[in-house]
Amino acid sequence: MSSDRAEIFEMGPRDGLQNEKRLIPAADKIRLVDMLSRAGFRRIEVTSFVSPKWVPQMADAADVLAGISRAPGVSYAALTPNLKGYEAARAARASEVAIFASASEGFSRANLNCTIAESLDRFAPVAEAARTDGIPLRGYVSVVTDCPFDGPTPPAQVAKVAAALRDMGCYEISLGDTIGHGTPDTIRAMLEAVLVELPAERLAGHYHDTQGRALENIEASLALGLRVFDAAVGGLGGCPYAPGAAGNVATEAVAARLETLGFDTGLDPVVLDEAAGFARGLRGQAQIF
Numbered sequence: 001m002s003s004d005r006a007e008i009f010e011m012g013p014r015d016g017l018q019n020e021k022r023l024i025p026a027a028d029k030i031r032l033v034d035m036l037s038r039a040g041f042r043r044i045e046v047t048s049f050v051s052p053k054w055v056p057q058m059a060d061a062a063d064v065l066a067g068i069s070r071a072p073g074v075s076y077a078a079l080t081p082n083l084k085g086y087e088a089a090r091a092a093r094a095s096e097v098a099i100f101a102s103a104s105e106g107f108s109r110a111n112l113n114c115t116i117a118e119s120l121d122r123f124a125p126v127a128e129a130a131r132t133d134g135i136p137l138r139g140y141v142s143v144v145t146d147c148p149f150d151g152p153t154p155p156a157q158v159a160k161v162a163a164a165l166r167d168m169g170c171y172e173i174s175l176g177d178t179i180g181h182g183t184p185d186t187i188r189a190m191l192e193a194v195l196v197e198l199p200a201e202r203l204a205g206h207y208h209d210t211q212g213r214a215l216e217n218i219e220a221s222l223a224l225g226l227r228v229f230d231a232a233v234g235g236l237g238g239c240p241y242a243p244g245a246a247g248n249v250a251t252e253a254v255a256a257r258l259e260t261l262g263f264d265t266g267l268d269p270v271v272l273d274e275a276a277g278f279a280r281g282l283r284g285q286a287q288i289f
């Protein structure tokens with residue numbers, strides 16, 4: 001049994017809540033982030049600075065970042081699709097920012113209203129500004145195995161976009177199975193292509209659980225050396241621009257599986273449970289209204 005360390009990058013407040021129909025009060029989001037800080041996460045994606053017309057739920061991004069209690073050593077992340085978003089994130093003191101590209105043209109158009117090449121052009125000044133400001137930059141590649149618009153994604157295309165994000169200075173690339181259609185075989189084929197461009201230490205798995213295979217996909221990724229996985233407490237979420245996408249894999253399920261496999265996540269299971277209950281309650285309310 002291994003006693004390696006594995007990290008969960010908590011996505012609940014952003015990826016988890018962005019898709020909720022009811023506008024969740026900023027105070028509840030702040031309470032959730034504060035619980036997550038107490039649970040022992042080193043990195044929490046708090047919000048996104050995107051167009052409020054596209055994702056109304058994240059319109060309170062600055063209020064949420066202003067309201068949280070920042071624990072020492074915890075990085076509070078925000079998504080930034082363009083320079084406007086980056087400048088707002090910097091003003092709100094996001095600890096790190098993330099740019100997010102797609103491996104397919106169909107999803108790029110749906111999520112960012114532009115081609116992959118145009119999105120990379122928009123990210124370049126964000127990357128440059130982050131470098132100048134000393135703000136760590138993370139990158140996402142979405143639809144790494146399957147796209148709801150274009151069908152199966154060629155692994156080489158994922159590797160190409162991941163390499164472009166690496167070249168812009170992303171310290172880590174998170175590989176998103178946005179609609180949760182990946183299988184251990186398709187995840188492995190995708191990772192083998194990306195690993196030609198980047199070492200496993202610079203990759204993270206971001207798997208949605210639509211078909212209940214996220215934990216198997218994490219195990220396949222562990223076997224190829226990945227040690228960082230994105231997950232959302234309470235299994236919250238889905239992407240508003242990926243029809244049929246269910247939530248991120250639930251953090252508490254990933255933590256339990258990692259512990260069973262002998263990996264230390266550094267998380268407090270009692271506080272994590274409390275946060276998962278609170279998160280599920282937010283979703284429950286969202287379904288009522």
Ligand SMILES: CC(C)(COP(=O)([O-])OP(=O)([O-])OC[C@H]1O[C@@H](n2cnc3c(N)ncnc32)[C@H](O)[C@@H]1OP(=O)([O-])[O-])[C@@H](O)C(=O)NCCC(=O)NCCSC(=O)C[C@@](C)(O)CC(=O)[O-]
Pocket residue numbers: 015018048049050051052053054055079081082084085086100111112113140141142143176177178206238239240241
């Ligand atoms: C990229 C745009 C803005 C292009 O959207 P657009 O409509 O093409 O852009 P625009 O430049 O024409 O701007 C439209 C309006 O939005 C404003 N605007 C423009 N930018 C910003 C900004 N940063 N912050 C606030 N406002 C902004 C801009 O000022 C303008 O306002 P108006 O003049 O009409 O009043 C839009 O497509 C967008 O916001 N997309 C984000 C969609 C999104 O957040 N999706 C979910 C996150 S990605 C995800 O979940 C996947 C991931 C990361 O988890 C991994 C995985 O699972 O695969």
